[in-house]
Amino acid sequence: MLRYTLTRTGSLLISLIVASLVIFFTLEVVPGDPASFMLGINAQPETIAALREELGLNQSPWARYLSWITDLVQGDLGTSYTYRSPVSEIVAERLVISLPLAAYALALTILIAFPVGIWAATRRGSFADISVMGGTQLGIAIPNFWFAMLMVLVFAINLRWFSAGGFPGWDEGFWVSIKALTLPAISLALPQASILARVMRSSLLDTLDEDYIRTARAKGLTKGQALRGHALRNALIPVLTIIGLQFSFLLAGAIIIENVFFLPGLGRLVFQAISQRDLIVVESVVMLLVFAVIMVNFLVDLAYSWVDPRLRGRR
């Protein structure tokens, strides 16, 4: 277990380093000088030169990469070119929207997918099963931003149950904010819940075929007892992997959905930063998201090998 943890940690570190190199040097080739962009077209060349010096733009790319990465490790994300304030503060302001949104959507995904998947698997071939399979096909094929627009049309404009967009801020009260995140979370969750329900169903169908389920039934357990006591737990392994992967889809998908609902989250921050050539913000946000995704997958891997020792030898 220790050996496995160490090798996995090693490859985690390599992944993070390579990811940071890719992100930094991709953005390095962006045309346009941040200093002249910040000061506008009427700026004096001397002022631009002074600002370039202040921002450290005159150093070699490698030197800037090293100082970026050492600051990053210490939790200092640098100073935004346009906002002139610490990136960590700006990001934190946006994270309080994006993170709850992703968590809310993940919770909905699981709450929908588990019962639906189990329900379909235990009624294999029935009308219920077939409609679940058809419904999830639709859920996978629907573009989530379009689904979001349809929900705005129905629930915000026609029924007036929700507002069409915007975020009041957590100060306005917990439930008000949760309500503002509900339509975005549902539209993020729908495709992921469809995928997860299908995985849950097929994984459960596989375990229900196993000999130990027949043994459990033979020794007198009811179908429900065998399901709860033996099948579910074993069916969860592939389901967990998918949940880990879905976290990254939820984070990235939030970028698009935040645009539909005018939510001031990380996604909108990235778009603004790109159009303002605020590279340090783009770099930090992208790195943060990639870090989160790599970490989640690492933890899922470790959690598995802890639960299932057979997996330690693989890879």
Next chain:
Amino acid sequence: MRNLVLGLSLTVLFVLGAVISFLWTPYDHTSLEIANKLKPPSLAHWFGTDHLGRDILSMIMVGARTSIAVAIVAVGIGITLGVPLGLLAAAKSGSWLDEVIMRSNDLIFAFPSLLIAIMITAVFGPSAVNAIIAIGIFNIPVFARVTRGAALSLWTRDYVLAARVAGKGGFRISVEHILPNVMNLLIVQGTIQFSLGILAEAALSYVGLGAQPPTPSWGRMLADSQTLFMLAPHITLFPGFAILLTVLGLNLAGDGLRDLIDPKLRRGAR
């Protein structure tokens, strides 16, 4: 089987729409008729008109070209780079080369694809070509992984052993014996990646990072409709259904093909 027929019919319908649009569309998709703007569906304009009075059916037909072109090239990138990498990794399985290829695959997987697509289009400017590259890059590890996985089991077969005894090298075995046998799987995976490509293109165009005006694209039609769809829901409904039905058709076709090719998976229709 029903799925396959339904899926293929939907797919063919949209490919036909795109092909016909080269020869004929009900109206010129660029002609503006401001007096006729936001007209609901009618006999003259089957799908209605948009905020500039353009015929939505014509725009959807021409937009299908963009979606199909982007998705085909993106899948092409994935296959031409991913399949050789997968074959190589399988032929040298266990070596450092295999390790490097598979670890780099994991790394690309770790990036939220949409985020990197946004980064690439941000750096090199929004355009259909950059959208293709951004989507295509993420197809490489998918095809590499599928190819390697299937190829690994093929390498243990007797006919590969026979080929080795006959003196064929790793390259010839990969090309002559492994590749033809993983082809089926690649076709299935290709259909799935094709549908994902259409969804990704729509999302990128929706946020303004895909095909640029005047090239019509379904994603941008949805973006254009965003401020007006309360007044005229049809301008949102038709492009959305176009995306939904195309993706649905490709997914059903992919599932159907898989069942057809590998009957073992068919039991219990999963």
